[in-house]
Amino acid sequence: MTLQQGVFDGFAVLTLGSALLVVTQRQILHCALWLIATLGAIAGFYVLLGADFLAAAQVLLYIGGVMVIMLFVIMLSHVPLVPQESVKNAQWLPALLACGLTVIGFGWTIGRVSWYGQELPIATNRGEIFEPTTASLGQLLLTELALPFELVSLVLVAALVGAVFFTRRPES
Amino acid sequence: MLQQYAHVLLFVGLGTIFALGAFVLSFLLRERGHDPRTRVPYECGVEPVGTPRVRLNVRFYIFALLFVIFDVETLYIYPWAVVARPLGIAGFWEMVVFIAILFLALLYAWRKEAFRWE
Amino acid sequence: MVPLTHYLAVSIVLFGIGLFGVLARRNVLGVLMSIELMFNAANLNLVAFNHFLSPYRLWGQAFTIFVVTLAAAEAVVGLALVLAIYRHMQTVNLDRFNLLKG
Amino acid sequence: MGIIFPAAWPPLARQLLVMLGQCAAILAVINLTVMFLIWLERKVSAHMQSRLGPMYAGGWHGWAKSIADGIKLLVKQDIVPTGADPWVHRLAPVIAFVPAFACYAPLPFGRQLAAVNLDIGILYVFAISGLSVLGILMAGWGSGNKYSMLGGLRAAAQLVSYEVPRVLSVVPVLLWVGSQNLSLIVDTQRHFKWFLFYPNPLVGVIAFLVFFTASVAECNRTPFDIPEAESEIVAGFHTEYSGIKFAFFFLAEYAFVFLSAGLGAVLFLGGGDGVLLPSWVWFLFKTFLLVFVFMWVRWTFPRFRVDRLLAFSWKFLTPVSFANIVLAGLTLHWLS
Numbered sequence: 226m227t228l229q230q231g232v233f234d235g236f237a238v239l240t241l242g243s244a245l246l247v248v249t250q251r252q253i254l255h256c257a258l259w260l261i262a263t264l265g266a267i268a269g270f271y272v273l274l275g276a277d278f279l280a281a282a283q284v285l286l287y288i289g290g291v292m293v294i295m296l297f298v299i300m301l302s303h304v305p306l307v308p309q310e311s312v313k314n315a316q317w318l319p320a321l322l323a324c325g326l327t328v329i330g331f332g333w334t335i336g337r338v339s340w341y342g343q344e345l346p347i348a349t350n351r352g353e354i355f356e357p358t359t360a361s362l363g364q365l366l367l368t369e370l371a372l373p374f375e376l377v378s379l380v381l382v383a384a385l386v387g388a389v390f391f392t393r394r395p396e397s
Numbered sequence: 398m399l400q401q402y403a404h405v406l407l408f409v410g411l412g413t414i415f416a417l418g419a420f421v422l423s424f425l426l427r428e429r430g431h432d433p434r435t436r437v438p439y440e441c442g443v444e445p446v447g448t449p450r451v452r453l454n455v456r457f458y459i460f461a462l463l464f465v466i467f468d469v470e471t472l473y474i475y476p477w478a479v480v481a482r483p484l485g486i487a488g489f490w491e492m493v494v495f496i497a498i499l500f501l502a503l504l505y506a507w508r509k510e511a512f513r514w515e
Numbered sequence: 516m517v518p519l520t521h522y523l524a525v526s527i528v529l530f531g532i533g534l535f536g537v538l539a540r541r542n543v544l545g546v547l548m549s550i551e552l553m554f555n556a557a558n559l560n561l562v563a564f565n566h567f568l569s570p571y572r573l574w575g576q577a578f579t580i581f582v583v584t585l586a587a588a589e590a591v592v593g594l595a596l597v598l599a600i601y602r603h604m605q606t607v608n609l610d611r612f613n614l615l616k617g
Numbered sequence: 618m619g620i621i622f623p624a625a626w627p628p629l630a631r632q633l634l635v636m637l638g639q640c641a642a643i644l645a646v647i648n649l650t651v652m653f654l655i656w657l658e659r660k661v662s663a664h665m666q667s668r669l670g671p672m673y674a675g676g677w678h679g680w681a682k683s684i685a686d687g688i689k690l691l692v693k694q695d696i697v698p699t700g701a702d703p704w705v706h707r708l709a710p711v712i713a714f715v716p717a718f719a720c721y722a723p724l725p726f727g728r729q730l731a732a733v734n735l736d737i738g739i740l741y742v743f744a745i746s747g748l749s750v751l752g753i754l755m756a757g758w759g760s761g762n763k764y765s766m767l768g769g770l771r772a773a774a775q776l777v778s779y780e781v782p783r784v785l786s787v788v789p790v791l792l793w794v795g796s797q798n799l800s801l802i803v804d805t806q807r808h809f810k811w812f813l814f815y816p817n818p819l820v821g822v823i824a825f826l827v828f829f830t831a832s833v834a835e836c837n838r839t840p841f842d843i844p845e846a847e848s849e850i851v852a853g854f855h856t857e858y859s860g861i862k863f864a865f866f867f868l869a870e871y872a873f874v875f876l877s878a879g880l881g882a883v884l885f886l887g888g889g890d891g892v893l894l895p896s897w898v899w900f901l902f903k904t905f906l907l908v909f910v911f912m913w914v915r916w917t918f919p920r921f922r923v924d925r926l927l928a929f930s931w932k933f934l935t936p937v938s939f940a941n942i943v944l945a946g947l948t949l950h951w952l953s
Contacts, residue, residue, distance in 0.1 A: 289747030
């Protein structure tokens with residue numbers, strides 16, 4: 226029971242616990258705060274997996290950006306302090322069954338594959354590798370993945386144009 | 398590398414413990430006042446008018462929206478900046494194209510008077 | 516040394532919770548948040564496989580960055596839509612978004 | 618640090634204890650510095666307006682004024698307004714303070730004096746300082762008061778708008794160093810090769826000015842202090858806060874001021890790089906110089922109007938920092 230396993234278990238409990246609360250909380254703003262806790266725990270997982278740039282990106286982008294917008298929309302849309310209508314809609318039972326089947330299906334498949342239970346990384350028989358990733362990511366993004374790198378800017382422009390279009394006051 | 402991030406986790410933990418400790422200390426030391434009137438939302442002394450959730454304008458959303466788009470952009474500029482020297486001039490022009498396209502997005506938002514308030 | 520299957524188990528359960536949230540929540544903002552959960556479950560899988568199968572070629576992490584970018588763009592446009600609908604119909608309750616019904 | 622431990626303890630516990638000691642040391646340093654900054658701000662602003670400022674609290678020039686404030690806030694009554702969201706209201710100051718403290722991990726207080734030698738140093742600082750916006754939004758929502766809601770939204774819009782030019786203005790420094798590690802950035806600037814003027818003075822000065830302006834706005838200080846504009850919306854998002862909760866918002870603000878000044882010294886003025894004196898003395902000298910400029914700016918410029926203030930970031934600072942990045946790239950490739 227190494228320290229790494231202990232920290233992993235802590236993050237796992239935090240992630241799944243707050244994720245459950247995100248989908249069951251009545252007050253929408255509390256859902257958003259629990260989602261922030263989940264995103265933080267997942268940033269912790271990235272650190273445990275040696276992806277330090279990704280952990281910073283997750284905190285900078287998801288928690289510092291997307292969740293800020295989510296809180297803006299919640300505050301601008303006057304969600305009542307004590308919501309009246311129930312959290313779940315009519316089809317929650319079939320939804321629960323569907324999700325249960327999905328989880329069991331995935332679990333069953335990873336149980337059957339060949340490398341189940343293998344300890345060390347398959348490709349390299351040395352221990353885990355923890356090295357700074359920003360430089361190699363930059364090298365990869367700008368040489369081999371140059372095309373998706375440029376397409377991303379087009380996606381961002383499209384997102385911005387669409388969002389500005391929707392939030393502009395209709396000139397009625 | 399994991400040892401560094403354990404240190405960061407300690408930083409966050411210690412900050413939280415310090416904050417909660419100060420709260421508990423204040424809870425022990427502070428005076429108790431149970432006058433309900435002190436718990437009325439503060440509105441320069443006059444009786445509060447209307448519900449606290451007053452109708453707010455949408456214009457604040459535009460800035461958070463632009464922030465996310467350009468925050469994503471900085472996320473791509475940082476890995477380039479770190480390896481800009483070995484990459485040479487090709488990487489630089491690639492980045493200039495990336496920045497130019499997003500600069501157009503900023504001009505679009507500017508021309509669409511996203512910043513002017515009626 | 517945390518084996519790979521632990522990470523996969525966490526991401527599968529997280530995906531299941533997100534899927535349940537999408538199907539069962541009444542508030543459209545709740546649905547958007549559950550979609551974010553599903554995105555993160557997929558990202559966790561990508562990074563875990565990248566760390567265990569090819570620690571030196573960071574294709575998994577590069578792919579995750581693209582997923583994070585698209586998730587941010589999707590959230591931006593989605594929330595702009597929700598705000599526009601709210602301004603028009605004064606509600607964020609999904610059941611009442613039925614203007615297109617015949 | 619060659620601290621002698623009882624041999625019986627496993628190396629892991631020893632290592633954790635050393636780390637905990639470093640964290641506690643930095644927490645103490647920050648608390649003392651913030652107290653000193655609050656006192657310094659009162660004195661500097663007083664003398665700028667040709668008045669004396671605190672004189673009596675604890676003898677010479679009222680040095681104990683900040684301590685007196687702290688104790689007063691500690692024992693004040695804790696009021697949670699009716700119609701407020703109690704837990705969000707109480708949690709907001711913690712979420713506002715913890716990032717301010719966690720940002721000090723990679724900051725090098727001198728040459729090789731950083732608590733944690735993070736490879737993603739500068740990105741970590743910007744990512745974690747972005748979290749304080751959440752504390753402000755929670756304070757705005759949690760107080761159940763329409764002024765604090767409006768103030769919270771305004772403050773968040775301002776912090777968010779000025780985060781972009783601040784993050785972009787640092788890119789030229791990364792270009793020249795080739796790493797985000799703050800200790801490495803300081804080492805590259807040894808022997809007076811500060812990035813303010815080293816490879817390309819034009820790019821360096823523009824980057825420093827954009828970074829400094831955005832930092833002043835990021836700390837909600839005049840001329841960018843719309844969120845807590847006393848004359849307009851009472852006290853913005855911390856209207857409903859009193860006692861220890863208000864103290865933590867105050868602590869977070871001054872911790873960010875000192876952090877921004879420290880970053881400015883490390884990134885552009887070669888923090889810890891100087892002739893005779895030890896490196897940490899030079900770092901503190903440069904940081905307090907920048908903090909003094911923070912205060913000087915506060916008492917000279919009038920306040921911006923809200924939309925003018927937000928438009929300034931998007932219409933002027935962001936395009937300038939884009940152009941600065943392209944210029945820095947050209948300088949880099951023109952040099953090599």
